[in-house]
Amino acid sequence: MHKELRSHIISFLHAGIRLDGRKLTEYRKPIEVEQGVVKTAEGSARVKIGETDVMVGVKLEVGEPYPDTPDEGTIIVGAELLPLSNPEFELGPPGIQAIELARVVDRGIRESKALDFRKLCIEPGKKIWMVIIDICPINDAGNLFDASSLAALAALQDAKYPAFDGEKVDYKEKTDKRLELEKTPIAVTVIKIGDKFIVDPDVEEEKVIDARLTVSSMEDGTLCAMQKGGDFPLTIEDIDKMLDIGIEKAKELRKHL
Amino acid sequence: MSKIIVQDKSIAVPGETLAVGMDMLPGSGTYREGESIKANRLGLAVIDGRTIKLIPLSGRYIPKTGDTIICKVIDVSFSGWRLDTNSAYSAMMSMKDATSEFIARGANLTQYYDLGDYVMCKIVNVTSQKLVDVTMKGPGLRKLRGGRVIEVDPNKVPRIIGKQGSMVIMIKDATKCNISVGQNGLVWIDGEPLNELLAIQAMRKIERESHLSGLTDKIKDFLEKNGVHRTNV
Numbered sequence A: 001m002h003k004e005l006r007s008h009i010i011s012f013l014h015a016g017i018r019l020d021g022r023k024l025t026e027y028r029k030p031i032e033v034e035q036g037v038v039k040t041a042e043g044s045a046r047v048k049i050g051e052t053d054v055m056v057g058v059k060l061e062v063g064e065p066y067p068d069t070p071d072e073g074t075i076i077v078g079a080e081l082l083p084l085s086n087p088e089f090e091l092g093p094p095g096i097q098a099i100e101l102a103r104v105v106d107r108g109i110r111e112s113k114a115l116d117f118r119k120l121c122i123e124p125g126k127k128i129w130m131v132i133i134d135i136c137p138i139n140d141a142g143n144l145f146d147a148s149s150l151a152a153l154a155a156l157q158d159a160k161y162p163a164f165d166g167e168k169v170d171y172k173e174k175t176d177k178r179l180e181l182e183k184t185p186i187a188v189t190v191i192k193i194g195d196k197f198i199v200d201p202d203v204e205e206e207k208v209i210d211a212r213l214t215v216s217s218m219e220d221g222t223l224c225a226m227q228k229g230g231d232f233p234l235t236i237e238d239i240d241k242m243l244d245i246g247i248e249k250a251k252e253l254r255k256h257l
Numbered sequence B: 001m002s003k004i005i006v007q008d009k010s011i012a013v014p015g016e017t018l019a020v021g022m023d024m025l026p027g028s029g030t031y032r033e034g035e036s037i038k039a040n041r042l043g044l045a046v047i048d049g050r051t052i053k054l055i056p057l058s059g060r061y062i063p064k065t066g067d068t069i070i071c072k073v074i075d076v077s078f079s080g081w082r083l084d085t086n087s088a089y090s091a092m093m094s095m096k097d098a099t100s101e102f103i104a105r106g107a108n109l110t111q112y113y114d115l116g117d118y119v120m121c122k123i124v125n126v127t128s129q130k131l132v133d134v135t136m137k138g139p140g141l142r143k144l145r146g147g148r149v150i151e152v153d154p155n156k157v158p159r160i161i162g163k164q165g166s167m168v169i170m171i172k173d174a175t176k177c178n179i180s181v182g183q184n185g186l187v188w189i190d191g192e193p194l195n196e197l198l199a200i201q202a203m204r205k206i207e208r209e210s211h212l213s214g215l216t217d218k219i220k221d222f223l224e225k226n227g228v229h230r231t232n233v
Helices: A003-014 A096-111 A145-157 A203-207 A236-254 B154-159 B163-175 B193-208 B215-227
Strands: A031-035 A044-048 A050-063 A074-079 A121-123 A127-139 A161-163 A169-178 A187-193 A196-199 A211-217 A222-230 B010-012 B019-020 B030-031 B036-039 B042-050 B050-054 B068-076 B080-084 B088-092 B118-126 B132-135 B148-151 B178-181 B188-192
Touching: A003 A187, A003 A203, A003 B068, A031 A211, A044 A145, A050 A145, A050 A169, A074 A096, A096 A127, A096 A145, A096 A187, A096 A211, A127 A145, A127 B080, A127 B088, A145 A187, A145 A211, A187 A203, A187 A236, A196 A236, A203 B036, A211 A236, B010 B030, B019 B050, B042 B068, B068 B148, B068 B188, B088 B118, B118 B188, B148 B193, B154 B178, B163 B178, B163 B193, B188 B193, B193 B215
Parallel strands: A074 A127, B088 B132
Antiparallel strands: A031 A044, A044 A050, A050 A127, A121 A127, A161 A169, A187 A196, A187 A211, A211 A222, B010 B042, B019 B036, B030 B036, B042 B050, B068 B080, B068 B118, B080 B088, B118 B132, B148 B188, B178 B188
């Protein structure tokens, strides 16, 4: 369906330039991170990458631990792709896209051990804190993965525990105790179109991708999570190159946090 | 004798009374209520003889008979194609208006125009219910192959085209790009990457500065200053 657009984009990429004039591995500007945008949430953030705009809220609830990890708290990530953000999104139960987005963000935070789940335990086997992270794209102009994971991280950084007396949580009262973020896993999605690699795709580029790899890495460049998407396979050399780009670009994004 | 309330080329807001009396005629963007003529939308009121019309400053495209527009194919049916006109109303192009080629009974229509293709077409009729009929028979009306389509403010299209096409011809000459401007605010453009970007920047500049005088000279300077990246042919 997008054959002509694809060949046009590839001819641009061979000239070392993108449809909007960016270089191949250049993020859109400006990248803005705003924390504490939602009063009713324990922590919140709004991230803009170019025209892409994502809001993330963090709620803290007290619940029961899973039987196999009685002394660990947990995180629950949900994404809702609102129709206001993209005409192609529809209301209703989350689709493949929303589930994938939530899982990629979840995996980045979970596998990097950014949150020490043991510290979320209140009473082993009985009470734990559940960290609920909700992702709401306000405008989808491409690259929701990177924007959402950056926003989720910023919201976690912003989050403060509500008052808890051992029985009930008082959401109207926030304490000064913050969620401790031990690491900052940043996700960078590297796209393969033809034989070129780009980051931060816009809507048109997202229509014609061959493959994408979301690379989450930490401050020291350690990998913590990956997710492959798109219809085309990747060779080992491709993945090596994409990892290098992903880790390099994560350093750039981390400065905005 | 009717009384004209607004000054020529002043800004009018929706509902504002522009003139009172039956001598004056309401033009596009205005309507008559009782004796008075009122503005339909935000724009510049222009008095042209006995008619008052409104040049809109913003807003989406509204299909008008005779406009040449760029459309995207959104549906292929048994008898023709449904096109997205970049407005609230979609257009229908029937088989007989689509091509001068003979289309056999039961032929696969996607071989002519497939989903997602862009075509340049002309509006032949707009009903009162805003059902739009378009044709592709006419000079310059064709399927747009290669290149890309960008969106501009449809109200700025006359400025992008310029007087007798002067502005768009200047951009074409300076950048060696193929450019087709649709009156619905879609512009098709195809050229060498750097030149194409320059042409788009020039059009964005026209959009931003369309209200300023001496625009043609400014764009000329802009095109010269930013260099023409000529490739050897």
